[in-house]
Amino acid sequence: MNWIIKQNENQDKNIDSSKIKETGIIGSLRWWYEALVRGYGGYACDPSNSECKFDYDTYEKTKNIEDGLEKVCPVCRLFGCTGWSRRFRLEIKDAQKIPLCLSATSKSDYRHTKLDNLWWLKQIYKKSEKVFFDDNICIEIHTINKINENFDEEDIRNMVLFLFAVISKQGSIGAKIQNGFGVFDIVTVIDKNRLSRGLEKTKELAEIKQGGQVNFPSFNDFFSLTYSVSNDSIYIQPEKFFGTLNSLLKNRFVPSGFSIKYDLRKKIKNDSTPCKAICSNFEYLCKGENEKMVRKTISRFLFGSDKDKFSAKINFTHLYKDKENENYLLNVFGFVPNKVSFENKTLEFNIRSIKNILYIEFGNPYNEEYGVSCLSEVIK
Incomplete structure (x- = not known):
C-alpha cells in the first residue's frame, strides 16, 4: 500500500469525513510514539489508566504554559489528554475498499x-x-497549535513525519497489526533534514519527563x-x-x-x-x-x-x-x-x-x- 504524506499548513476545519477513520490511525501512531519516547528514556503514560491532565487553574495564575503541562507526559503533550487537545489532525483521502x-x-x-x-x-x-487498499492513499497532516515556544507547528509536523517514516520502515500501522495488516510505503519524497529534525525534537520531548517503565513497549x-x-x-x-x-x-x-x-x-x-x-x-x-x-x-x-x-x-x-x-x-x-x-x-x-x-x-x-x-x- 502506498501512502502520500502531505504537510498541510491549512487550518480549515470544514473537511469531509474520510473513509478510513482517523481514530484508528491516531491510536496506532500514539502506540508507536510511546515506544519511541520510552526508547529515549522518557516517560509515556498508559492512556487506558492515565493521570495526565492539563492544570488550567495553575496556568491561569501564571500564564506559563509549562505550569499547566507540569503533570502531562511527553506523549500526551503531542497526542492530547484531559484539558489539552492533540496538536495535529489527519485528513485521509482516496482510500478504497476491495474484497x-x-x-x-x-x-x-x-x-x-x-x-x-x-x-x-x-x-x-x-x-x-x-479491507482498505489502494495504490495511493493520501494523508494530510494539519497542525492545530504549538506545544510551547520550544515545539512550534513546524516541529510538530516534522515529529509526525518522522513517526510515519519509522512505522513505514520498521513495522505496520492500524488496529490490526497483530493480524498482519497495516504495511505501507511512503511514496512522497520527504526532505531528510525534516526527518532528522523530527528525530531530534522527539529526543528533546522525551527528556522533559524521564522514567523507566516495565511491561510496556x-x-x-x-x-x-x-x-x-x-x-x-x-x-x-x-x-x-x-x-x-x-x-x-x-x-x-x-x-x-x-x-x-x-x-x-x-x-x-x-x-x-x-x-x-x-x-x-x-x-x-x-x-x-x-x-x-x-x-x-x-x-x-x-x-x-x-x-x-x-x-x-x-x-x-x-x-x-x-x-x-x-x-x-x-x-x-x-x-x-x-x-x-x-x-x-x-x-x-x-x-x-x-x-x-x-x-x-x-x-x-x-x-x-x-x-x-x-x-x-x-x-x-
Missing part, C-alpha cells in the same frame, strides 16, 4: 494444524469482508527482520482460501502471514529446541516445572492470548510484493524485553535468536534491526 482474500497454507506437521489455521483465519476476519526492546520469500515457498502456494471468489479469480489473494505466525507458535509450544534458542533460561525453568507448561508460558507471552486479551510481542505481516523483483517480502517485528516476569516465572530472552528459528524456512533476513539505534537508519 478481502487471503491464502492460508501451513507447513506444520502437527495434527489438525492446517484445519486449525483456516479456522482461526475465519474467526479473525469473519467481520472483515473488505520500548524501542530498547525492538527488533525488525525482513525476509525475501521466493515464489516456490509453500507459504506462497494457495492451498486454502478465505475471502471472496471474485478477488480470487482476479488473482488478488494475499499470502497470509498469520499462517507463518501460527506455525511458529505451534513449534515453540510443542518443541523444546526453539524454546532453548529464544529463551536463555529455558532449561533452568524446566528444573522446577513441567517442560510442557514452560513451553506454553513462553508461547503465550510471545504470541499473546485472545482469551486473556494479552497482546502478542511478535508480529508477522501478510506477505507483499517486492517493488524491485517478483519475490514476496515478509516483515517480522516486535518488542521483546531481555527479562520479564510473566505467569509467576522470570523469562530471559535472546531475541536475536528468533532469526535462527526462521532460518530453516526463509534463510537469513536481508535486513535486520535491533534496539533504538535502528531509528537513525530512518533518516539516512
Whole structure:
C-alpha cells in the first residue's frame, strides 16, 4: 500500500469525513510514539489508566504554559489528554475498499494444524469482508497549535513525519497489526533534514519527563527482520482460501502471514529446541516445572492470548510484493524485553535468536534491526 504524506499548513476545519477513520490511525501512531519516547528514556503514560491532565487553574495564575503541562507526559503533550487537545489532525483521502482474500497454507506437521489455521483465519476476519487498499492513499497532516515556544507547528509536523517514516520502515500501522495488516510505503519524497529534525525534537520531548517503565513497549526492546520469500515457498502456494471468489479469480489473494505466525507458535509450544534458542533460561525453568507448561508460558507471552486479551510481542505481516523483483517480502517485528516476569516465572530472552528459528524456512533476513539505534537508519 502506498501512502502520500502531505504537510498541510491549512487550518480549515470544514473537511469531509474520510473513509478510513482517523481514530484508528491516531491510536496506532500514539502506540508507536510511546515506544519511541520510552526508547529515549522518557516517560509515556498508559492512556487506558492515565493521570495526565492539563492544570488550567495553575496556568491561569501564571500564564506559563509549562505550569499547566507540569503533570502531562511527553506523549500526551503531542497526542492530547484531559484539558489539552492533540496538536495535529489527519485528513485521509482516496482510500478504497476491495474484497478481502487471503491464502492460508501451513507447513506444520502437527495434527489438525492446517484445519486449525483456516479456522482461526475465519474467526479473525469473519467481520472483515473488505479491507482498505489502494495504490495511493493520501494523508494530510494539519497542525492545530504549538506545544510551547520550544515545539512550534513546524516541529510538530516534522515529529509526525518522522513517526510515519519509522512505522513505514520498521513495522505496520492500524488496529490490526497483530493480524498482519497495516504495511505501507511512503511514496512522497520527504526532505531528510525534516526527518532528522523530527528525530531530534522527539529526543528533546522525551527528556522533559524521564522514567523507566516495565511491561510496556520500548524501542530498547525492538527488533525488525525482513525476509525475501521466493515464489516456490509453500507459504506462497494457495492451498486454502478465505475471502471472496471474485478477488480470487482476479488473482488478488494475499499470502497470509498469520499462517507463518501460527506455525511458529505451534513449534515453540510443542518443541523444546526453539524454546532453548529464544529463551536463555529455558532449561533452568524446566528444573522446577513441567517442560510442557514452560513451553506454553513462553508461547503465550510471545504470541499473546485472545482469551486473556494479552497482546502478542511478535508480529508477522501478510506477505507483499517486492517493488524491485517478483519475490514476496515478509516483515517480522516486535518488542521483546531481555527479562520479564510473566505467569509467576522470570523469562530471559535472546531475541536475536528468533532469526535462527526462521532460518530453516526463509534463510537469513536481508535486513535486520535491533534496539533504538535502528531509528537513525530512518533518516539516512
